[in-house]
Amino acid sequence: MGNRTIAVIGGTGDQGFGLVLRWAKAGERVIIGSRQQQKAEDAAKKANGILGGSSSVAGMENPKAAAAADVIVMSVPFAAHVDMIKSVHDSITPDDLFIDVVVPLSTAVGGSASTALAVWEGSAAQQAARLLPLHTKIASAFHNVVSEALQRIDREVDSDVIVCSDSQETRKVTMELAAEIPGVRAIDGGRLENSRIVEQMTALLIGINIRYKVSDAGIRITGLPKTG
Numbered sequence: 001m002g003n004r005t006i007a008v009i010g011g012t013g014d015q016g017f018g019l020v021l022r023w024a025k026a027g028e029r030v031i032i033g034s035r036q037q038q039k040a041e042d043a044a045k046k047a048n049g050i051l052g053g054s055s056s057v058a059g060m061e062n063p064k065a066a067a068a069a070d071v072i073v074m075s076v077p078f079a080a081h082v083d084m085i086k087s088v089h090d091s092i093t094p095d096d097l098f099i100d101v102v103v104p105l106s107t108a109v110g111g112s113a114s115t116a117l118a119v120w121e122g123s124a125a126q127q128a129a130r131l132l133p134l135h136t137k138i139a140s141a142f143h144n145v146v147s148e149a150l151q152r153i154d155r156e157v158d159s160d161v162i163v164c165s166d167s168q169e170t171r172k173v174t175m176e177l178a179a180e181i182p183g184v185r186a187i188d189g190g191r192l193e194n195s196r197i198v199e200q201m202t203a204l205l206i207g208i209n210i211r212y213k214v215s216d217a218g219i220r221i222t223g224l225p226k227t228g
């Protein structure tokens with residue numbers, strides 16, 4: 001745990017709320033971002049109620065949440081990705097870390113959740129890189145971990161998290177954040193362009209969930225050293 005504040009844009013939603021719970025439980029300062037102040041505050045109250053004890057999750061409108069944070073996590077539907085990035089663009093400073101969780105599922109255009117769209121830039125994460133200030137440290141992660149598993153805070157998450165970024169240091173910090181979630185092993189996924197593959201795997205996992213009638217299929221990379 002570092003001396004940092006994490007803002008989850010879309011933290012009122014399934015995936016973002018799961019990440020909020022996990023990081024707040026690990027002792028991080030967390031802000032839930034929303035398009036509506038009241039919705040953010042309500043979600044923060046709910047998170048604090050679930051966590052109890054000393055947790056102090058706050059709720060703010062997205063631009064304020066991003067401005068108050070050192071780590072900005074984008075967790076919104078792909079259809080809202082561009083608009084939500086634009087809404088926090090001016091709140092992001094060169095020291096901030098931006099983590100994109102967004103998967104370009106075909107649901108954005110009325111299609112199935114078990115198929116993914118081709119994004120002009122290559123991936124949702126690369127789309128973020130095109131839209132954010134040039135200096136922004138960008139990583140992508142958490143695509144292959146399902147919200148149900150994140151929100152069940154009494155249980156470990158049974159999945160690896162593949163982290164992609166063009167900066168080794170940014171990958172390292174993001175991997176540390178992933179490893180704060182019990183059961184998660186963070187995997188160095190290399191350059192941001194690899195996010196395309198990781199994002200598309202989520203559609204595959206959704207299809208596997210449907211075919212096997214389960215809700216939390218994840219991934220494990222085998223053959224790595226124990227400390228890897």
Ligand SMILES: NC(=O)c1ccc[n+]([C@@H]2O[C@H](COP(=O)([O-])OP(=O)(O)OC[C@H]3O[C@@H](n4cnc5c(N)ncnc54)[C@H](OP(=O)(O)O)[C@@H]3O)[C@@H](O)[C@H]2O)c1
Pocket residue numbers: 009010011012013014015016017033034035036039040075076077078079080084101102103104105142143144145146147148202
């Ligand atoms: N759910 C999963 O298990 C899972 C797993 C891996 C990856 N992901 C990815 O993570 C991202 C978030 O997933 P999610 O399931 O948490 O999504 P969600 O619940 O549908 O939406 C998350 C939040 O996004 C905000 N939002 C902003 N613009 C929106 C718009 N136009 N329409 C709807 N919501 C909008 C909403 O917050 P406000 O109304 O408060 O602004 C909403 O609560 C997606 O890209 C998804 O593909 C999800």
